Amino acid sequence: MSDEDDITRPRWQRLLLNRFVLVPLTLALVAGGWNLYTLRHDDGIVTGQVVDDAGAPVADATVTLWTFNFTTFAETAKVMSRRDGRFSFVGNPSHNIQVSAEKPGTGRSARVPIRLYFRSQNVGLPEPLRLRQGG
Incomplete structure (x- = not known):
């Protein structure tokens, strides 16, 4: 991807679609999913x-x-x-x-x-x- 392509993309895409946002967001989704799973399956049965x-x-x-x-x-x-x-x-x-x-x-x-x-x-x-x- 060239600098020109980066400039022509809307600002919200440049801010949200980068590794500094996507990686933490993915980690948060995985951790949240695991916590929901454990919450529903922790009765000790x-x-x-x-x-x-x-x-x-x-x-x-x-x-x-x-x-x-x-x-x-x-x-x-x-x-x-x-x-x-x-x-x-x-x-x-x-x-x-x-x-x-x-x-x-x-x-x-x-x-x-x-x-x-x-x-x-x-x-x-x-x-x-x-x-x-x-x-």
């Missing part, structure tokens, strides 16, 4: 499902939420899975958590680590907690 080794839903399994506290994971809450095997925790205070499930006679799942982008982020487990005997 953790959802998932418990299934047996064959993939059938398991009712009344004890699901435990573990949260990281400086050096170790501590048990924070427990819920029972519903008839369809689904469970949910409300009010998760952390961004580094684990969940596990257990039902006597059916088995136990491994602890599943979940790393969240921000504290109290809502999350649904992508895979069910699978109970295995001796697991």
Whole structure:
């Protein structure tokens, strides 16, 4: 772009369409969008499902939420899975958590680590907690 092109453009275009305005404006829009997203998704809801080794839903399994506290994971809450095997925790205070499930006679799942982008982020487990005997 030559100096002549710059002079012929309207003044408002010269002021607004330069890197000193566009870059900060873009950064402000991205930060504002992220803040709106976190505002709408920070209830601390953790959802998932418990299934047996064959993939059938398991009712009344004890699901435990573990949260990281400086050096170790501590048990924070427990819920029972519903008839369809689904469970949910409300009010998760952390961004580094684990969940596990257990039902006597059916088995136990491994602890599943979940790393969240921000504290109290809502999350649904992508895979069910699978109970295995001796697991």
